[in-house]
Amino acid sequence: MRITYGIIPRMQPIIIGVRFNPTGKIYHFDSSTVPDIRTGEYVVVDTVRGKHLGEVVQVFTEPPEPPEGGWKNVERRATPRDLLLRQTWEGRQTEALIACRARAAELGLTNIKVIAAEFNFDGSRLSLFFSAEAEDKVELKSLRKDMQKLYPQAQVELRQIGPRDVAKILGGMGACGLESRCCSRFLTDFSPISIKMAKEQDISLTPSEITGMCGRLRCCLVYEFEQYVEARKNLPKRGKMVVTPQGEGKIVDIQALSGLLLVDIPGIGSRWYSVNDLQPQEELAALQRKAKAPCPVHENGECNCQNGKTEK
Numbered sequence: 001m002r003i004t005y006g007i008i009p010r011m012q013p014i015i016i017g018v019r020f021n022p023t024g025k026i027y028h029f030d031s032s033t034v035p036d037i038r039t040g041e042y043v044v045v046d047t048v049r050g051k052h053l054g055e056v057v058q059v060f061t062e063p064p065e066p067p068e069g070g071w072k073n074v075e076r077r078a079t080p081r082d083l084l085l086r087q088t089w090e091g092r093q094t095e096a097l098i099a100c101r102a103r104a105a106e107l108g109l110t111n112i113k114v115i116a117a118e119f120n121f122d123g124s125r126l127s128l129f130f131s132a133e134a135e136d137k138v139e140l141k142s143l144r145k146d147m148q149k150l151y152p153q154a155q156v157e158l159r160q161i162g163p164r165d166v167a168k169i170l171g172g173m174g175a176c177g178l179e180s181r182c183c184s185r186f187l188t189d190f191s192p193i194s195i196k197m198a199k200e201q202d203i204s205l206t207p208s209e210i211t212g213m214c215g216r217l218r219c220c221l222v223y224e225f226e227q228y229v230e231a232r233k234n235l236p237k238r239g240k241m242v243v244t245p246q247g248e249g250k251i252v253d254i255q256a257l258s259g260l261l262l263v264d265i266p267g268i269g270s271r272w273y274s275v276n277d278l279q280p281q282e283e284l285a286a287l288q289r290k291a292k293a294p295c296p297v298h299e300n301g302e303c304n305c306q307n308g309k310t311e312k
Contacts, residue, residue, distance in 0.1 A: 040055070053120075125156075
């Protein structure tokens with residue numbers, strides 16, 4: 001009997017997206033060892049910050065590009081005991097936050113603000129988040145050491161966060177008047193924002209108009225920026241001379257998304273026009289110069305040429 005040895009095909013990994021808090025970033029894990037994972041379930045995963053319990057929010061039909069070093073594996077499904085344990089440790093987070101703030105005050109650490117405390121689901125790690133007013137590195141060895149003595153069962157770490165993350169954690173009313181800030185409601189990541197985005201959308205550059213509660217440029221400046229850039233590609237710029245059905249004028253204002261331009265016409269005033277109703281003054285001037293140019297066939301310029309053809 002002849003036996004043929006073949007290559008066993010490698011199974012495709014089953015990648016899922018896990019979120020550890022309602023508006024947190026989504027992290028990807030390999031769930032091949034845990035069958036039939038569905039969205040809405042809770043799993044225990046091993047991260048660089050210890051074991052954490054998170055909710056499955058994505059299940060990929062085809063695995064995305066793996067990160068450097070590959071994906072970490074899902075350890076197991078969360079049990080009712082795991083969920084109860086997480087709830088118990090979450091109840092102790094406020095206690096840890098108050099204790100850390102009190103100890104920081106005793107040590108005279110007035111240049112930092114302790115914002116939040118977070119236990120992982122089994123209480124084996126305690127993360128204390130703080131913000132610093134100065135850009136210089138803050139020495140917090142004494143604070144960490146004291147908190148470690150207070151919570152010997154957990155590995156204590158101090159993590160510095162920026163103004164946007166502080167606003168996300170604290171929540172509250174947005175600068176626009178919404179009852180809850182965008183960062184606390186649905187933003188899972190912060191995009192780079194520049195003053196150019198406000199200029200492109202004709203938003204007032206008054207600090208109160210473009211600054212959020214975190215003291216940084218508002219996250220909403222990025223929402224429609226690409227649409228404005230795309231719309232302006234087909235529109236003349238402000239200050240350009242154009243020809244309207246009522247005569248020549250200068251563009252003084254633009255509504256990019258609607259394609260309307262406000263044109264100031266001497267003797268008439270300012271009126272709104274669609275971009276399709278306008279003609280650039282340069283094009284009209286070019287046509288007029290072409291019409292007045294001498295005929296290239298007759299050097300004396302006296303002829304009855306029409307449309308480039310000479311009448312016989």
